[in-house]
Amino acid sequence: MNRKRVLITGAAGFLGSHLCDKFIAEDYHVLAMDNLITGDLKNIEHLFQLEQFEFYHHDVTKFVHVAGDLDYILHFASPASPIDYLKIPIQTLKVGSLGTHNLLGLAKEKNARILIASTSEVYGDPLVHPQTEEYYGNVNTIGPRGVYDEAKRFQESITMAYHRFHGLETRIVRIFNTYGPRMRLNDGRVIPAFIGQALRGEDLTIFGDGSQTRSFCFVSDQIEGIYKLLLSDYVEPVNIGNPYEITIKDFAEEIIKLTGTSQKVIYQDLPKDDPMQRQPDISRAKEVLGWEPLVNRQEGMKITYNYFKSLSPKELTKKAHKDFSKHIRK
Structure with missing residues (x-):
């Protein structure tokens, strides 16, 4: 059977692993690639025995070779949480620049369509x-968060340059805050941080006064939006996220109610350049893709909380590791 072939980078990460599931379900041959600097093979171990799934342990900032034809590339390799990209700033910049350049070159060689994972942080x-999507942003290029924000902005620029100069089939998704099973409790993002603290009996930490807002999209909705964008004919960036906005203070109260715990909320200084508002306008996604989120936050948070609650005490404090070496293709 001749299945279409898709390369997914960052495949062992949160969104990457769910994308692997989606394309397997849609009967593609999936080539998964990750250097495991922030990804975890536990997220894709259930796919290792499938004949239409391959995993390559590789850093996309180095030359990327894939044998055979490729129909699609989805570039999701990048640290995505503040803890990660502040700890490994150079690697974050390299995967957004060198890694994107390598994958655009591969897409050109294979005549493949490529979708680039950008972010609301642009x-x-x-x-x-x-x-x-028409808003150009307000980014501090030399601030600590600039290593992530500017890597993503460069990603978009070089992707559009390849589209205009080489006629490459490109797509750009701007991802807003997404949550669901397989997030890491220790990655510093709001939802896993709050749930982790609640499960460990710790007070919930809010940075700033809690008046800053976020809009949370459940992972199944995010994946469906990405899939629809890939298969569409639209080349400009598209926001994919849930437009329902909530303050961090109100969200902390929701977490306490959801978990049935009695912790206090404590406040610390707001990190430099932390955005005060984050809410997507999804008019373009509705019009072009016929997409909008279906899972409300209450439903999605129950699923997410039950996932985290099912983790072992060891996993609540530290990532578990397992030997998957026999499945890795170098």
Whole structure:
């Protein structure tokens, strides 16, 4: 059987692993690639025995070779949480620049369509609310978060350059806050941080006064939006996220109610350049893709909480590791 072949980078990460599941379910041959700097093979171990799934342990900032034809590439390799990209800033910049360049070159060689995972962070600390794709952003290029924000902005620029100059089939998704099973408790993002603290009986930590807002999209909705964008004819960036906005303070209260715990909320200084508002305008996604989120936050948070609650005490404090070496192709 001649299945279409898709390369997914960052495949052992949160979104990457769910994308692997989606394309397997849609009967593609999936080539998964990850250097495991932040990804975890536990996220894709259930796919190792499938004949239409291959895993390659490789860093995309180095030359990327894939044998045979490729129909699609989805570039999701990048640290995505503040803890990660502040700890490994150079690698973050390299995967957004060198890694993207290598994969665009591979797409050109294979005549494959490539979708680039960008982020709402290209808008920085926005002066426009909600954020539309036409907004250019308010980013501090030399601040600590600039290593992630500017890597993603460069990603978009070089992707459009390949589209315009080489006629390459490209797509750009701007991903807003996404949550669900397989997030890492220790990655510093709001939802796993709050749930982790609740499960460990710790007070919930809010940075700033809690008036800053976020909009949380459940992972199944995010994956469906990405899939629809890949298969569409639209080349400009598209926001994929849930437009329902909530303050961090109110969200902390929701977590306490969900977990049935009685912790206090404590406050610490807001990190430099942390955005005060984050809400996607999804008019373009509705019009072009016929997409909008279906899972409300209450439903999605129950699923996410039950996932985290099922983790062992060891996993609540540290990532578990397992030997999957026999499945890895170098």
